[in-house]
Amino acid sequence: MTESGKPILYSYxxxxxxxxxxxALALKSIDYETVPVNLIKDGGQQFSKEFLALNPMKQLAIIEYLEETRPTPRLLPPDPKKKVLVRMISDLIASGIQPVQNLSVLKQVGQENQLTWAQKAITSGFHALEQILQSTAGKYCVGDEVSMxxxxxxPQVANxxxxxxxxxxxxxxxxxxxSLLALEAFQVSHPCRQPDTPPELRA
Amino acid sequence: MTESGKPILYSYxxxxxxxxxxxALALKSIDYETVPVNLIKDGGQQFSKEFLALNPMKQLAIIEYLEETRPTPRLLPPDPKKKVLVRMISDLIASGIQPVQNLSVLKQVGQENQLTWAQKAITSGFHALEQILQSTAGKYCVGDEVSMxxxxxxPQVANxxxxxxxxxxxxxxxxxxxSLLALEAFQVSHPCRQPDTPPELRA
Known part of the structure; x- marks a missing residue:
């Protein structure tokens, strides 16, 4: 929280x-302040002591928290059977794809193997995801309402x-x-439009 | 579901x-049937068409679903601030540690690098986790109630x-x-006591 009570997002x-x-913040019209954390500079500012104490990186937990404290508009459907679909798809991406192709893993894989490694992680996850979406999707991932x-x-498609x-x-x-990229919340939150976006990547 | 209405767990x-x-099933006293899926045999039975159609692997989603449909005993504290701690710790393990040291990633890393790779993934995650638990734990991860x-x-410590x-x-x-391993639910669910546990690993 800032002194004025605004939530702070530590963000790259x-x-x-x-x-x-x-x-999520944009959809729920929550005003916040960005504190940029450069995941590359200084060997990764996220590894600094100050930052570890704040413990970020658990983003689905943050979204679930926002959902409970600021329920409108909802990001989880009220029906348990639909909700489990939303969480399954979210988990498939957040636990099944993203962690296998993230920065720290790619660093370990070595420069020359990074592209192949990341492509493999994404395509095998997308293969499963495409099958699932064919039975769950309407306009969006689950039906016609934007969800978690x-x-x-x-962001995973952008990766x-x-x-x-x-x-x-x-x-x-x-x-x-x-369809999602046409929505304002997805545009204002886009990596090319953040306070820490370098000038050459702005759009 | 089986014909008699019991849930089926596809499990290794x-x-x-x-x-x-x-x-979770043991804590909630939910009777279920196990259908073993061997993640190694036949090049990984989880990749078979039948199994992909069932789409497992999204285990936190399953636990959240059980929590909503069978709320007693609860695995998420009712207070949103405590709940976010439970989900953060769960996510740290389920998205931050487990996926980086799971079977399919280790296969790609190559036999000779597997141990070092897995150790690195686990120790860097446990380093963060230990710090967090020092401020959240009572008898268990968050306070004195067993949670998600x-x-x-x-299971991550066992890994x-x-x-x-x-x-x-x-x-x-x-x-x-x-403390957790002393509880019955953690014992009956233990890998050494499953229908598909090979005889030499039983205990």
Missing amino acids: FRSSCSWRVRI ADLCLV AERFKVDLTPYPTISRINK | FRSSCSWRVRI ADLCLV AERFKVDLTPYPTISRINK
């Missing part, structure tokens, strides 16, 4: 995990594009991603 | 993700032991793990 413009939370699953989808993954085998993913 | 005795769900965080902790991680730097993790 390019982090898909930060982006998820930024979308959509907050996970868009896929960054790693030059061919998206033609995933028509449902691509269609939903496109 | 050694999988930490299956174990999490088994603990505990369901994630015990750490399997990968020969030295646990002395993590006294809080070790203490909580020991």
